Amino acid sequence: MRPHDNRAWFLIAPACLLLALVGGLPLLAVVNYGFHDIFTLSDVHWVGVQWFADILGSDRFLASLGRSLLFSALALAIQVPLGIAVALLLMGCGRHAVWGLMLVALPLVVPWNMIPMLWLGLVQPQTGLIGPGLAALGFDWKFTGWHSWALILTMDTWHWLGLVVVLAYAGLSAIPPAFRQAAAIDGASRWSVFRHIELPRLGGALAIVFLLRFVDSFMIYTEAFAINAGGPQDATRFLSIELGEEIKGFSYGQAAARATLYFLIVLAVVWAFVAATRRREA
Amino acid sequence: MMRALALLALAGFILLPLAQAVILSLTATLPTGTVAEGSLGLTNYRNVLATPELRAAMVNSFVYVVLNVALCLAIALPAAYALARFRFTGDRHFLMAILVFRVTPPVVLSLPIFILFSRFGLVNTPVGIALVHCLFNLPVAIWILESFIRAVPREFDETAWLDGHSGPSFFFRHLIPQIAPGIGVAAFFCFIFSWVEVVFARILTVTGGKPITMAIQAMFGFQTDIGKVMAMTCLSLVPGVAMIWFVRRHLARGFTLRA
Numbered sequence: 426m427r428p429h430d431n432r433a434w435f436l437i438a439p440a441c442l443l444l445a446l447v448g449g450l451p452l453l454a455v456v457n458y459g460f461h462d463i464f465t466l467s468d469v470h471w472v473g474v475q476w477f478a479d480i481l482g483s484d485r486f487l488a489s490l491g492r493s494l495l496f497s498a499l500a501l502a503i504q505v506p507l508g509i510a511v512a513l514l515l516m517g518c519g520r521h522a523v524w525g526l527m528l529v530a531l532p533l534v535v536p537w538n539m540i541p542m543l544w545l546g547l548v549q550p551q552t553g554l555i556g557p558g559l560a561a562l563g564f565d566w567k568f569t570g571w572h573s574w575a576l577i578l579t580m581d582t583w584h585w586l587g588l589v590v591v592l593a594y595a596g597l598s599a600i601p602p603a604f605r606q607a608a609a610i611d612g613a614s615r616w617s618v619f620r621h622i623e624l625p626r627l628g629g630a631l632a633i634v635f636l637l638r639f640v641d642s643f644m645i646y647t648e649a650f651a652i653n654a655g656g657p658q659d660a661t662r663f664l665s666i667e668l669g670e671e672i673k674g675f676s677y678g679q680a681a682a683r684a685t686l687y688f689l690i691v692l693a694v695v696w697a698f699v700a701a702t703r704r705r706e707a
Numbered sequence: 708m709m710r711a712l713a714l715l716a717l718a719g720f721i722l723l724p725l726a727q728a729v730i731l732s733l734t735a736t737l738p739t740g741t742v743a744e745g746s747l748g749l750t751n752y753r754n755v756l757a758t759p760e761l762r763a764a765m766v767n768s769f770v771y772v773v774l775n776v777a778l779c780l781a782i783a784l785p786a787a788y789a790l791a792r793f794r795f796t797g798d799r800h801f802l803m804a805i806l807v808f809r810v811t812p813p814v815v816l817s818l819p820i821f822i823l824f825s826r827f828g829l830v831n832t833p834v835g836i837a838l839v840h841c842l843f844n845l846p847v848a849i850w851i852l853e854s855f856i857r858a859v860p861r862e863f864d865e866t867a868w869l870d871g872h873s874g875p876s877f878f879f880r881h882l883i884p885q886i887a888p889g890i891g892v893a894a895f896f897c898f899i900f901s902w903v904e905v906v907f908a909r910i911l912t913v914t915g916g917k918p919i920t921m922a923i924q925a926m927f928g929f930q931t932d933i934g935k936v937m938a939m940t941c942l943s944l945v946p947g948v949a950m951i952w953f954v955r956r957h958l959a960r961g962f963t964l965r966a
């Protein structure tokens with residue numbers, strides 16, 4: 426058992442200071458701006474909850490919220506099982522697994538604004554490697570909504586699968602071999618080994634995967650904007666794209682109110698998730 | 708057999724877009740005086756290296772990423788040690804707080820960060836970006852280092868103390884060599900999250916100090932030389948690939964949720 430010692434605060438004080446500067450202060454500022462109308466930084470008027478009421482009452486906001494939630498749900502539903510499957514596949518490769526891990530980690534080091542460029546190049550109907558084939562099948566991401574979605578989801582999966590695989594693989598390789606040996610003696614099927622031994626012990630790794638993938642897909646901006654700028658006909662207009670428009674349009678008060686709302690949504694999901702995780706552990 | 712096919716499909720999926728980039732980067736996509744359009748060669752790479760802005764961008768990116776990694780490790784190490792070895796009032800709140808900062812979407816904070824940093828003169832410098840990237844890298848570094856320190860038995864600390872090592876000497880001479888793989892993994896994750904980040908890097912570089920990501924963005928225009936863009940992209944992958952290679956043996960330690 427670790428001893429109780431409040432002098433440990435000296436050790437975490439630098440971290441607290443830095444996070445207060447780059448996280449705490451800006452967060453307070455953004456909440457504060459959300460209650461003001463901002464023309465310039467010296468011409469600021471109190472407007473109360475007007476921006477919040479405007480945003481929450483607009484159909485566009487609700488539609489974007491729905492789209493972002495759907496996108497996150499799809500991204501998680503595809504990437505988490507696929508990532509676990511790849512990790513299990515690599516577990517069976519012994520010491521060659523490291524090559525697989527390096528392979529899936531590659532997309533993680535591509536600058537985010539270049540990822541849509543790579544994929545747009547790939548599906549380009551004339552010159553892309555798979556573009557002519559897709560065009561022959563009638564794939565048209567520019568003007569067909571669900572094709573746009575498919576492209577963004579595929580791109581997002583390509584980008585982030587590596588993180589899921591690395592963390593799931595880490596969780597899997599932390600399971601003592603004795604567990605699997607015992608299961609083998611009992612004659613357990615592959616599925617029941619996964620269901621009763623591997624999955625429960627992946628908990629910690631999967632929790633962080635779920636949280637990181639949820640927030641990053643929920644707030645997807647750079648990649649989604651570059652593919653189709655929210656089109657066709659708003660089909661890929663996610664929450665962050667609306668926020669980006671307001672910042673670009675210099676409506677700082679509205680943008681801050683909107684940012685506060687997004688932060689609260691993310692916070693609520695994280696809090697519910699952590700509460701559920703703690704209850705399960707207790 | 709099934710496994711080989713599945714691995715092949717995976718490799719194809721991961722490598723296809725990268726192959727596209729490499730092919731384009733070797734193709735002359737804009738006709739110039741000496742090189743015909745569509746011909747293969749290293750022209751694009753030569754063009755990139757001959758452009759002062761692009762060279763400067765590589766240096767800028769490198770400087771803030773290295774600064775960020777150093778800062779994160781220096782601050783995360785004591786914090787991780789405290790969390791791994793002691794209980795203290797508010798430790799769970801601290802863990803919750805760093806989780807919240809890790810998941811705060813950058814776009815939410817971009818506006819006040821810009822205003823705050825311009826007041827401190829931290830705009831257009833790599834220092835500003837290095838500081839702000841700690842927002843999401845510091846929590847990850849703390850999680851990773853904490854799990855590595857926790858794996859070292861307490862007796863290790865006590866032996867070092869009995870040998871007369873205390874404070875800094877213990878940290879540098881004993882703890883850091885012991886958890887070197889953890890430091891490598893933490894540095895890797897800080898590096899990749901900082902290297903590829905776009906939102907903060909964009910708003911904090913208005914006129915100067917442009918990182919690679921923004922320099923690539925600036926290459927798009929009326930007549931975009933896509934081959935040159937892809938050459939720059941391929942070059943921007945080199946440090947990341949090198950990092951993957953260095954930590955390949957320890958990559959599989961990963962990190963888990965601590966809350």
